[in-house]
Amino acid sequence: MLNPSNFMRKSHFIPQGGRFFSFFPNRQKAILFAIAAIPVFAAFGIGRILRPVHMPEYLEQKKEWYEKEYLKDLEQIKPAKSHSNENMVWIPGGSFLMGGKDAQTLPDARGLHRVFVSGFWMDETEVTNAQFKEFIDATGYITSAERSPNEGNLIMAANHDVILPKEPFSWCFKEEKTPTKNSGDWWEPVRGANWKHPFGPGSDIIGKETHPVVHISWYDAMAYCQWAGKRLPTEAEWEYAARGGYAKRNYPWGNDLDFSLANYWQGVFPDFFLNRDGFLKTSPVRSFAPNPYGLYEIGGNVWEWCLDWYGPDFYQQSKKSGVSINPSGPHKGNQPLLKVIRGGSFLCSESYCSGYKVSTRMKSAPCSGTEHIGFRCVRI
Numbered sequence: 532m533l534n535p536s537n538f539m540r541k542s543h544f545i546p547q548g549g550r551f552f553s554f555f556p557n558r559q560k561a562i563l564f565a566i567a568a569i570p571v572f573a574a575f576g577i578g579r580i581l582r583p584v585h586m587p588e589y590l591e592q593k594k595e596w597y598e599k600e601y602l603k604d605l606e607q608i609k610p611a612k613s614h615s616n617e618n619m620v621w622i623p624g625g626s627f628l629m630g631g632k633d634a635q636t637l638p639d640a641r642g643l644h645r646v647f648v649s650g651f652w653m654d655e656t657e658v659t660n661a662q663f664k665e666f667i668d669a670t671g672y673i674t675s676a677e678r679s680p681n682e683g684n685l686i687m688a689a690n691h692d693v694i695l696p697k698e699p700f701s702w703c704f705k706e707e708k709t710p711t712k713n714s715g716d717w718w719e720p721v722r723g724a725n726w727k728h729p730f731g732p733g734s735d736i737i738g739k740e741t742h743p744v745v746h747i748s749w750y751d752a753m754a755y756c757q758w759a760g761k762r763l764p765t766e767a768e769w770e771y772a773a774r775g776g777y778a779k780r781n782y783p784w785g786n787d788l789d790f791s792l793a794n795y796w797q798g799v800f801p802d803f804f805l806n807r808d809g810f811l812k813t814s815p816v817r818s819f820a821p822n823p824y825g826l827y828e829i830g831g832n833v834w835e836w837c838l839d840w841y842g843p844d845f846y847q848q849s850k851k852s853g854v855s856i857n858p859s860g861p862h863k864g865n866q867p868l869l870k871v872i873r874g875g876s877f878l879c880s881e882s883y884c885s886g887y888k889v890s891t892r893m894k895s896a897p898c899s900g901t902e903h904i905g906f907r908c909v910r911i
């Protein structure tokens with residue numbers, strides 16, 4: 532699914548994430564080394580080598596790229612007094628082949644590569660309006676869409692002929708569309724649209740307490756995580772969890788697409804809408820069966836923010852480097868200014884982006900939310 536920031540520029544980045552084997556000339560020698568090194572692993576503790584991504588280190592490593600005002604906000608948020616793993620499921624660590632290779636796979640998801648992921652807890656569902664309200668009530672946090680437009684919003688509009696409002700706004704999908712294939716023409720900045728008013732003034736979330744919260748920027752999601760004692764999943768963790776322990780699956784639920792299995796767009800996007808699943812926009816969480824790990828709506832409903840900066844050729848670089856261990860994406864580099872989103876939304880169709888496929892990647896500008904991007908958290 533495209534969103535207002537769905538444009539790509541040439542990026543330069545420094546591959547990050549734990550990797551070894553990259554200095555070996557070929558895979559056979561690397562495997563021999565690994566076998567020989569087993570006693571060393573045992574002596575020093577394999578846990579130290581398979582070290583998961585820790586939030587303080589991640590921020591320390593990449594903070595030079597964070598907008599100062601948001602980082603300040605993050606530091607000021609006090610964690611909730613008690614944290615629990617309630618409504619989370621344990622995802623056991625392991626390895627998998629990340630990416631895709633079928634005809635539908637877009638270039639950025641090609642480059643199948645082996646990834647090891649340590650075990651982690653993951654929210655069973657997308658963060659709901661009720662859960663997000665708890666965070667707001669406890670902290671008084673003001674979301675990006677409720678603040679005056681900033682440079683991040685300008686990034687969102689960079690590829691579109693859009694005059695941005697001076698008042699706070701967020702991006703909504705246009706009901707009246709011009710027949711075009713340009714994704715920028717499908718979206719409009721709506722004054723007063725935010726998580727409490729998903730379609731602008733006059734709309735609200737009464738009766739939608741169990742729907743996923745939307746119009747959440749990446750920074751808003753990070754702030755929630757800070758309060759909840761959690762963090763956003765890395766892109767690798769997200770895909771590993773979505774696959775549900777199955778090496779070869781097209782979708783989180785299996786290999787066949789059916790409207791009884793997820794909230795997505797049936798028909799030909801954006802011109803022909805069948806609405807067979809019965810949900811025009813978001814659906815309450817737990818409306819559809821979970822994947823084998825017990826994760827609900829990990830495919831469809833709303834896109835989910837990941838921790839990583841988006842690098843269009845990150846998979847290719849990872850493949851060249853060898854085995855990846857708990858990768859956390861590239862440094863931002865100089866361009867583009869986008870974060871990874873995964874899992875597709877109610878606007879995704881088989882004829883367009885297939886965002887609900889386990890391997891499909893997408894990206895969006897971190898300073899802005901839209902009506903079809905939410906998030907779920909992990910804890911290590």
Ligand SMILES: [Ca+2]
Pocket residue numbers: 794795796797806808809810811812877
């Ligand atoms: Ca639907």
Ligand SMILES: [Ca+2]
Pocket residue numbers: 657828829830831832833834835874875
């Ligand atoms: Ca989802």
